[in-house]
Amino acid sequence: MKRRDFIKYGAVGLGAVSLCAPNVFAAGHNRRRVVVVGGGYGGATAARYIKLIDSSVEVILIEKNDQFISCPISNWVLVGMKRMSDISFGYQGLAARGIQVIKDEIIGIDAKAGYVQGRKGKVEYDRLIVSPGIDFRYDLIEGFDDAARKMFPHAYKAGPQTVQLQQELQALQPGGTVLMTVPDNAYRCPPGPYERASLIADYLQKNKKGSKLVILDPHQKIASKGKLFKAAWDAYYTDIIDYRTEEIIASVDAKKKTISTYEEEFKADVINFIPDQKAGKLAFDLGLIPEKKLWAPVKPLTLESTLVPGVHVIGDATDSLSSGPMPKSGFVANSMGKVAAAAVVAELSGKKAPLPSFANTCYSMVSGTEAIFITGVYKYDLAAGKNIKIKEASITSPGRSAYYGKCADDWATSIWSDMLS
Ligand SMILES: Cc1cc2nc3c(=O)[nH]c(=O)nc-3n(C[C@H](O)[C@H](O)[C@H](O)COP(=O)(O)OP(=O)(O)OC[C@H]3O[C@@H](n4cnc5c(N)ncnc54)[C@H](O)[C@@H]3O)c2cc1C
Secondary structure (H helix, E strand, O other): OOHHHHHHHHOOOOOOOOEEOOOEEOOOOOOOEEEEEOOOHHHHHHHHHHHHHOOOOEEEEEEOOOOEEOOOOHHHHHOOOOOHHHOEEOOHHHHHOOOEEEEOOEEEEEOOOOEEEEOOOEEEOOEEEEOOOEEEOHHHOEOOOHHHHHHOOOOOOOOHHHHHHHHHHHHOOOOOEEEEEOOOOOOOOOOHHHHHHHHHHHHHHHHOOOOEEEEEOOOOOOOOOHHHHHHHHHHHOOOOEEEEOOOOEEEEEOOOOEEEEOOOEEEOOEEEOOOOEEEOHHHHHOOOOOOOOOOEOEOOOOOEEOOOOOEEEOHHHEOHHHHOOOOOOHHHHHHHHHHHHHHHHHHHOOOOOOOOEEEEEEEEEOOOOOEEEEEEEEEEEOOOOEEEEOHHHOOEOOOOEHHHHHHHHHHHHHHHHHHHO
8 A cells, every 4th residue: 555545544543643554554655654552651752852953864653542542640539630621732732743644453563574563453663662551460369350350440550440449439338448559570660550549548537537548558558658648647647547557458349349468368349450560462462572581671772672682661561671671651751752762863873872860759649738749860880781761860759748749730731742742
């Protein structure tokens, strides 16, 4: 199929701006096409920054969903502080920059021939960037069948499950019990479950008198910003939060609506089960994960896969043993998108990739108004040959405040603009 035929078939899906997938979408003669798969924090940023660095590079973004729904701020939606529409965005901004946005699910690759295979067709590339996010390790839990998936929402990929959990919280009777689990390392957004716990506790206190929140955590203590979360919980929620450590979930039973560790069975009115995690399925399908491993190893300078040449992996799916000691966060995925964009444009122009640096700031609400934060800055260390943390530039907030709460909101608005405008 020629490109002009493709355009003819194109204009449906993803709103008026985007295109459906062709049967074959062949690269042009100048051999400067980058295909980005996954339009989340990493992928959308990479696509946008390639165009910003060199507008002559052809950029195609392939995303399986109609729109981007942000995980950051989705905890706010659970308790009615924001609506789904506040965290959902189209890809019009990227399309207006000349990026071609295709709705398809990629299921395979021919790296020698240089194309990815989608459900609707194949798309050729000169360089490929993938940012597939995470998937869940349901196989670790006995009884986690389809019924259990419906019964125990994770709400850890923002979307329909966010709405489900929000509705379940709304329907809870005063005096009821909510139970949530924390995943074991490595997982996306280390403070995310604790922010959720804080906001749910705040919500129960204000709206569901006498209700309790049980938290089952496999860690020995709160895994991120521990002192700050604990100080807020001690100040506000001692009569609501029942926080239990070193609790490993062994099985669930959807019929009985129970969840069990090796020692104890728990029942609750609302159960938010956040499973352990691994790289998104796409990373496995494209051969980017070594056997018996869960995350994609990359070269620290360019984030190019160590397994499949010409393919760069960014975001949560990367293996931090090779990418560097950054947490799995939207901010880091955004940084990685910029690093991969710069590396790919340099490589296509026969130049050396610039030395990378990465940043992270993660705000977490501890009540309906107050937040805490953690920052991290990372750079490539030439002598060590790897990305390292710059200790002096990495801090946690001195306490909690409503001002930081306002900063959290502003942070989200500005990173969405940095990815999608
Ligand atoms: C509750 C919660 C709160 C959070 N809060 C924060 C925060 O405050 N700050 C922060 O920095 N981070 C936060 N995070 C973490 C952040 O959401 C992730 O780190 C970030 O989304 C990672 O970006 P990514 O590009 O790797 O994956 P994603 O953003 O998940 O993007 C992956 C994209 O790839 C697409 N995709 C997957 N497979 C395919 C395929 N086969 N074909 C086509 N498309 C595909 C998906 O549809 C998705 O759009 C939070 C996460 C959660 C769950």
